[in-house]
Amino acid sequence: MHHSDILIIGGGPAAMVTAGTARQYYPNKSVTVLKKGKDSMVPCGIPYVFGPLLESVEDDMIPCGDMAAKMGTELIVEEAVGIDFEKKRVAGKSGESYGYEKLIIATGSVPKIPRQIANHDAPGVFFVPKDPDYIRKMHAEMAGMKKIVVVGTGFIGIEIANEFQDSGKEVTLVGSRLLKHSFDPEVSSYMEKIVENKGIVHYKNQRTCEIVLDERGHACGVKFEDGEVVACDGVVLATGYRPNTDLARKSGLSMRQGDTIYVDEYMRTTQPDVFAIGDCAEKRHFITKRTIPVMLASTATAEARIAVANLYSINLVKSFSGTIAIFSTVIGDTCFGSAGITEEDARKQRIDITTTVVTVPDKHPAKLPNSHEQAVKLIASRATGQLIGAQVVGGIDIGEMINMLGTIIENRMTVFDLLGLQVATHPLLTSAPTTYPIIVAAQNIAARTLGA
């Protein structure tokens, strides 16, 4: 039997961060990663292998082997098929078994199969798993296709549609309003204009019920519930992911809503010495405290760092107070970010909120070249002024601006705190100090309570 002090099941970003962090904090402990396949992909980079930005699938690989070697971690290509929590060992498909002192489950997520769509498994229909062999084959098969239908208007659907369009294909996008879980309707409308200006045809509020097949049995169209058919050469079903928890469930771990593994704030499961992190572990929302299906590499790696810090004793007593659901993306040349709760979602959950939107140029004076419009929407608790959600639209600096807003939300700052927030402003880098939109937005909300 193989034994290691710290055993990790998985091979994605959370698993690799766990391995590296474990080696850093506990240099005397042996660390082993059990990984189903040989390679791993940078998950959020997958849409970009289908566009002009990356030359091949190989440009989007995580060099797990090199990383493991550099970290002094053992990496074994092996599928875990069972866990015996009593004996503290994991059974491998090869017949080998792997003993552990501490076990971290980071098995990630896999595409959700939309069984309601007939012929979803036909040739010419693709999902977007984080599986390099699958993506290589998909990439090769789709290279010659001219007309593509992408079903799904979440991040992966929109990004992959954008990349196919940029590489000269005719793209049709099918689904409800764009990124509806992360952005409010007015932001989705703005995204829709960009998508349409790019020439992507967007079918809103159409439900796909069938993949139409040609005489070879290959996908040649997509049929909606109202009978309309859009002809195409290939279909991408970007219809979401489900936690990859078959192993955990059949091994008897306690599960939660959405088929996730139960974890406490230190990422501990109900079994002693067993932790779960990333897409396979339960996520609670920072604001609503409800279980939500947020699957993000950045959240997963945050959980990895917390799990490892608390592996042998609880070192981070404050620890994880839930996911703030923080996202960013690019559509056309415009960047979008969201953190916390949307206005729509807050109202649905009967949270008493107040909101504002501020739009300014992202350079100052605005006459400077390459100035871009920057919009910030803040959502705050009406009674306390605590910031609970933010959405931003603008240029490339939106990527870090949403992280600043995430930091504000995680610190439970109020709009009153933000009035005195000190920011660096620079003509070429930010809006003016007088108009810095996060602060002006906070002031608009504060003015509803202050003075008058």
Next chain:
Amino acid sequence: MHHSDILIIGGGPAAMVTAGTARQYYPNKSVTVLKKGKDSMVPCGIPYVFGPLLESVEDDMIPCGDMAAKMGTELIVEEAVGIDFEKKRVAGKSGESYGYEKLIIATGSVPKIPRQIANHDAPGVFFVPKDPDYIRKMHAEMAGMKKIVVVGTGFIGIEIANEFQDSGKEVTLVGSRLLKHSFDPEVSSYMEKIVENKGIVHYKNQRTCEIVLDERGHACGVKFEDGEVVACDGVVLATGYRPNTDLARKSGLSMRQGDTIYVDEYMRTTQPDVFAIGDCAEKRHFITKRTIPVMLASTATAEARIAVANLYSINLVKSFSGTIAIFSTVIGDTCFGSAGITEEDARKQRIDITTTVVTVPDKHPAKLPNSHEQAVKLIASRATGQLIGAQVVGGIDIGEMINMLGTIIENRMTVFDLLGLQVATHPLLTSAPTTYPIIVAAQNIAARTLGA
């Protein structure tokens, strides 16, 4: 006698934010701005009127008149020459006097005159005041000059040197290491390489003792203490600013170190109903609590918002706990940000610190086009892990990344808090979730205490 409820002396960003915020919070109060000159410039935009990015000085104006009209504020062009705190009135140079209920002094700063440099007031020698008439004249006179010497290696000196060089002039920059108050030596060295690669000649550690004059009495060179002379057509003395507090001092306000007006955490001076904000008001450092000469429009506007919120009663009890000295700039195509205390300064002040530097690509996978190297230096209290300083180098998103770090410093977050920080990562916008440099740097420091 003229009377207004809220009277503001000044015309820069802090004065305008004060006026706008006062109108927003107290719509029933009359607001008047006493402004020495008719126009105002965007202060940090001034260097850019000398380069290819802005077409003329007029592109860098703050439309104070339009703004005041829009806000419902009275704007009077008048120089304040005295304040009678007993009678609550300000004397104007025109002979008019201006009564007030609340007075806010926002008189800003003016160039420091380096009296140790002989002939510093000769024709062909320029300062960089925030005075549109001066800048217009300087711009016209310098347009035809080929060889320029810029004395001073703070933000204005470096930025103006960069702009002159970009508009085809031969530029010599004189002063100590670049931006030494905001960045540590290794960052200055990196900046120096960029400056030299651009073709700017940089005289380090040379002290200018004299402006050499031609037979007309016009500047034709700069002479150093060791006797070396650099010939030129014109000289810019970017040798710092001093608070513009002559009015406050002669009116009898209590002053502090560096000739600044004493203010408490609510921006109140020692006189009832009199506030001071911006460059003319004392700044205490968030970390060291000492008085420091930070002069920033963003700090000034933060103080403006705090002063107005507390004008009639203390509404923001938490209020201002000192400046974090947060800056950003661009040299060549590389962006730099700093917040909090530098390592050099912390060691000088005997703060027990620990530091780390992490360098990563700012996109992921790194094969994506336009990927830029991004470096983050963190400075933390060794005992508690509290983040007290940060310096960042990279692409355009550095502008908001330093604001995120400023938010972290203002919230007194520790490196342990940062381990679980949730950030949005996206291939085209940020580094990878596994390598996000703020978190990896925090982990490097945390690892010195955790585990092992």
